[in-house]
Amino acid sequence: MGKAWKLMKIMVKMQLSMAGKSSMEKFGYVLVGLMMIPFGLLILFFIQGLIGNMYAALAPTGNESVILGLLFVMMTFAFCFISIGTVLSSFYFAEDVESFIALPFQPYQILSGKSAVPFLSLYGLNSVLLLPSLIFYGLHSGSGLLYYLFALILWLLTPIIPFVLTSIVLMFIMRFANISKNKDRTKVLVGLLGFVFAIGINVLIRLDSGGSNSDIANMVTEQNALLELVTKFFPSAYFSSIALTQPGTLSGISYFILMIVLSAGAIVLFLTMGQKFYFKGVLGLSGGKRSTFKEENIQKKLKQQPVLYSLWRKEMKIIFRTPTFFTQIVVQSLFLPVFLIIIILLDPNGPLTEMGAQLNDIDGKKAILGMFGFSVIAFGINPASFSSISRDGKSWNTHLHLPIPPSTVILSKLWTSFFMNLLSMLLISAAALFILNVPFTIWGIWFVLSLVLSWIASIAGLVVDFTSPKLNWTDEREVFKGRFIGIAPLAIEAVVFGVIILVLWNISGLKGIWSVSAVLLSILTLLSVISHVGLKFVIKSKYHQIS
Numbered sequence: 001m002g003k004a005w006k007l008m009k010i011m012v013k014m015q016l017s018m019a020g021k022s023s024m025e026k027f028g029y030v031l032v033g034l035m036m037i038p039f040g041l042l043i044l045f046f047i048q049g050l051i052g053n054m055y056a057a058l059a060p061t062g063n064e065s066v067i068l069g070l071l072f073v074m075m076t077f078a079f080c081f082i083s084i085g086t087v088l089s090s091f092y093f094a095e096d097v098e099s100f101i102a103l104p105f106q107p108y109q110i111l112s113g114k115s116a117v118p119f120l121s122l123y124g125l126n127s128v129l130l131l132p133s134l135i136f137y138g139l140h141s142g143s144g145l146l147y148y149l150f151a152l153i154l155w156l157l158t159p160i161i162p163f164v165l166t167s168i169v170l171m172f173i174m175r176f177a178n179i180s181k182n183k184d185r186t187k188v189l190v191g192l193l194g195f196v197f198a199i200g201i202n203v204l205i206r207l208d209s210g211g212s213n214s215d216i217a218n219m220v221t222e223q224n225a226l227l228e229l230v231t232k233f234f235p236s237a238y239f240s241s242i243a244l245t246q247p248g249t250l251s252g253i254s255y256f257i258l259m260i261v262l263s264a265g266a267i268v269l270f271l272t273m274g275q276k277f278y279f280k281g282v283l284g285l286s287g288g289k290r291s292t293f294k295e296e297n298i299q300k301k302l303k304q305q306p307v308l309y310s311l312w313r314k315e316m317k318i319i320f321r322t323p324t325f326f327t328q329i330v331v332q333s334l335f336l337p338v339f340l341i342i343i344i345l346l347d348p349n350g351p352l353t354e355m356g357a358q359l360n361d362i363d364g365k366k367a368i369l370g371m372f373g374f375s376v377i378a379f380g381i382n383p384a385s386f387s388s389i390s391r392d393g394k395s396w397n398t399h400l401h402l403p404i405p406p407s408t409v410i411l412s413k414l415w416t417s418f419f420m421n422l423l424s425m426l427l428i429s430a431a432a433l434f435i436l437n438v439p440f441t442i443w444g445i446w447f448v449l450s451l452v453l454s455w456i457a458s459i460a461g462l463v464v465d466f467t468s469p470k471l472n473w474t475d476e477r478e479v480f481k482g483r484f485i486g487i488a489p490l491a492i493e494a495v496v497f498g499v500i501i502l503v504l505w506n507i508s509g510l511k512g513i514w515s516v517s518a519v520l521l522s523i524l525t526l527l528s529v530i531s532h533v534g535l536k537f538v539i540k541s542k543y544h545q546i547s
Contacts, residue, residue: 007113072237174281311412324476364513380490385461
């Protein structure tokens with residue numbers, strides 16, 4: 001394991017070292033760190049309040065273990081979901097994968113090294129959510145020293161099993177996916193796994209929790225019956241919960257030891273499966289699909305097309321064929337609308353379904369401003385805009401040698417971001433019109449306002465990426481991970497449009513849906529013009545300086 005440990009240290013340094021980073025990037029990290037302090041305190045305050053209220057409600061019936069069960073289920077689900085993207089990128093699609101194969105290392109040693117950074121990212125989330133939650137639970141329950149000792153060790157063990165299971169499934173798929181022959185298709189399909197996994201788990205849990213009120217009442221009176229319900233598909237969550245709620249009993253100690261044994265066994269299984277399957281999956285990357293040459297097909301592709309359309313099409317292909325870009329941009333953009341649609345369809349009598357009818361009863365001004373605020377958040381978190389320049393990586397310099405005006409290149413990237421926002425809008429529109437039955441007038445106004453907002457948001461993200469692009473990446477994940485730029489567009493849009501919404505909301509003389517919509521559209525048009533002027537200035541001053 002000595003070689004594996006050295007590889008882990010090398011790969012962590014390669015991914016996380018600050019060497020070679022510009023002063024702007026280092027300042028950005030400091031800025032993000034300072035911005036995260038109030039955000040972290042807000043999360044701690046929220047977790048403390050949530051656990052305190054749940055404990056006060058569940059403790060009288062002896063079902064406080066449900067809190068831990070839900071906590072471990074949530075973390076297991078999050079670890080599996082996150083691991084799909086990080087494992088695929090690190091194990092198979094990073095540029096340095098094939099260079100390690102030629103070195104005198106065993107597959108399990110390389111696999112251990114490749115696991116280091118994805119595993120550290122899981123511990124980041126684990127430290128933010130699980131660790132303070134376990135401490136708050138211990139404080140509310142008045143637990144002793146043994147609880148905190150068990151909690152610390154279980155905190156260390158919790159990411160192992162979901163990471164190992166996800167990795168083994170992906171290694172098995174990549175071994176038999178014949179990626180050498182269907183490389184592009186395989187990349188898109190595996191990128192969809194995260195999307196399908198998140199939706200599938202939600203559907204599974206909802207279908208399983210469809211018991212009657214009398215069944216729930218009976219479960220409340222039975223010890224750990226509710227815990228067994230919420231952890232039905234997550235045995236490790238059940239074992240961890242019992243170990244922490246009964247740490248001084250034979251049952252608690254037994255489940256605690258069982259978790260240690262299962263985690264150790266998972267590591268051994270991971271290394272064994274890696275030794276057997278990893279190289280066979282990686283070796284398929286070096287090949288490519290052998291295409292049959294047909295002159296008529298080539299002639300069709302040689303047909304002259306508008307430059308802007310060709311550049312936009314190239315950008316879209318890069319996004320859809322690169323697993324990391326596909327997962328981070330397409331899946332992340334479409335996850336929220338698709339997730340909401342499925343929840344509405346599974347629960348047709350729920351509060352979300354009634355929102356459409358309620359819009360008829362509230363002030364049109366408030367309805368428009370509220371829906372506009374939702375669009376601000378939805379477009380602010382779209383990574384397509386703030387990765388526009390960085391996605392090119394080291395190939396950016398190609399643009400400088402092509403006889404294409406800079407404005408055309410940038411406009412193609414702008415249309416790409418706008419198109420990704422448009423996909424989300426179309427899904428939300430379909431749900432609003434056909435499922436929620438939102439009034440057509442309100443929907444039409446919201447759609448027009450959102451189109452203009454989407455254009456402004458795309459420009460804002462593009463300009464932010466222009467100021468500090470990440471071109472020297474070796475792994476596509478570096479375009480999104482560890483950069484403050486991911487929250488900068490959302491912060492800018494939240495401040496600008498938050499102030500506008502607040503002012504319009506409080507102007508008593510501005511009443512009615514049409515008047516507020518006209519004022520808002522005028523403001524957006526003005527901002528759109530200003531954004532274009534700013535973008536032209538940035539193109540002129542920065543385009544040939546990027547390196």
